[in-house]
Amino acid sequence: MAQSPAPGDRRAANGRTGGPASQRARPVTSYDVAALAGVAQPTVSRALRGGSVSEETRSRVLAAAERLGYVPRDAGRSLATRRTHRIGLVVADLRNFFYLGVLTAFEQRLAEAGFQVTLFREADDATLLARLSSGGIDGVALTSLTLHSSLPRELRERGIPTVLLNRETAHPDVDACVSDNIRGSRMVAERLVELGHRRIGAIFGPADTSTGRDRARGFHDALAEAGVALHPAACREVPYTHVAGHSALAEILDSPPTPTAVFCANDVLAIGALNAAKARGVDVPRDLTVIGYDDMDMSSWEIIDLTTVHQNIDTMARTAAELLVSRVEGGDEELRRVVVPPQLVIRSTDAPVRAG
Template identity: 45%
Template sequence: MAVTSRDVARLAGVSQPTVSRALRDDPRVSEETKKRVRDAAVLLGYVPSEAGRALSSGRTRRIGLLVTDLENQFYAHIIAPLHRELESCGYQLVLHTETADESVAERLIANGLDGVILATTTVESVVPLRLRDRGLPFVYFNRTAALVDADATVVAPAAGFEVAVDRALALGHRLIGAVLGPQNTSTGRSREVALRAALAARGIPLEAGVVRHGPFDTAAGDAATAELLALPDPPTLIFCGNDVMAYGALNAARRAGASVPDDISIIGFDDLPPASWPILELSTIAYDYVQMAREAGRLMVERIEERPEEFAHVEFETTFVERRTLSAPRAH
């Protein structure tokens, strides 16, 4: 027969509710009583039921992570630090994937979550609106939506682009192209704005003919770069919306027989671990995405447990990391 909290209560000489409070480290229970309850639980081999805890506290201590773009390698690198942060606060991370906004919102609400971290939100997404209307707390990670304000951890791309553009101009690049992310994402928009602003401030136009947009994936980077390299006057440098697109750009250059960086220089964004591998040595714009994931977890727990009046918007600054894929353009 399974040991219950009532068995622990009898051995410890306390009531069953006191056992529950003691094992939750409730400050209303004295340290002496907590120790007696814990000792009794260990002696009997009692393991508290998560379901029972949820019923007594009104919380499941489960946080959802919504990633609708699961194939994007970026998100594989943020799950572990987010999991560790939530686990340290006593919460479990539950991964959710979906594509249709309406079914996503209903599924998140129906899954008994205490909160949701939205990682791949588009600017016009109705998911935040539906979650807000149903009273389910959420935090934006990396991308935000226009319809609803909420706690958020985001990237501030301007500083990294300014340094990268200065370095590119110093090397002699003037015809600069870009393979940018989707225009219906806040990250796609903010990175494009930052790049255009950095170039314009230095008198360099970003011409429409050498700009492409697409999903933040390798295939989009490959296809767009192949188009740019086939132009009569191709750019000597391509800025990519993220590292994953830059991987595709490198593939396209190799396929076209273009030398990187002699014929074409390539700069990514994110500084994912493969960017520093000797086989790639990708120049890229970097920020602390691990800490950004941990901060999203912290904000989520704070929103659930403390319900602060104001929303927190935490920005992570960028820097430029120069590696092998950037050099002076080949003289023609």
């Protein structure tokens, strides 16, 4: 029969020795880890949750935690399920209203299922992999990947349930919920042709993203079918930022012949273009039609009133949450890809081409 360890042995196993034999060993805390690693207690919390600390510091904290047998209380993992009831959400920039909409709907649906959301900022694949693999989450939703990212595959190989939301990679490694970006951009092209525009420009997003690739493809194809060609001088490929949209339209306006209409591959670019047009004294929509893509909340504000393609952000985020919860709870279905249909929303930034 195995014998129970003496009190002193229990203390040694917890990383503490000495003191009266009758003293009961207390649980290891994050302060113990901090003392052994030579850092402050908040640094321990950040390191174990994938927060912003140096890799050298993170390594020291992890080594100290392992030596002391420390289990973070906020890991909250029952011995039966090994779950934290936390889901990671990786976003590019919360200043972009699109991601705020995603976060709101995603968090609401997960709360209904008994999960909380932990936010992670976009970073390179290696950094994100280290943060997401630290053990503080049950699964993760990725919203801003490039086409050739290996992160979804690597997360899957580590047994971390993962879903792609908004963007996807070139090779389907995990579940995904996306908008029909090709169809949405085709709607824009068809609308511009219907309004009589023939000198058409575009501010596309990065070609190494699925949204940038597909929105450009759908727009090009629909215009080609209508016998309309995009002039290279009226097209730009830029990051999805307000500054990039502003600069791109300014360049396009300086490169005759100027277009009568411009498609912007997301609403942030479109709002940048609207501001550039106003700065140049170009009247929208009398002199220039501008159409965006996303239909984030501020696009409907009266001061903007942007004609755009509506992605049902609420449906996409809630669906992605449901796909992920299914995986966390042990679902072993084949890979699932849900495509949400878009709608063209007509507001006040598009108009028929002016005669002459």
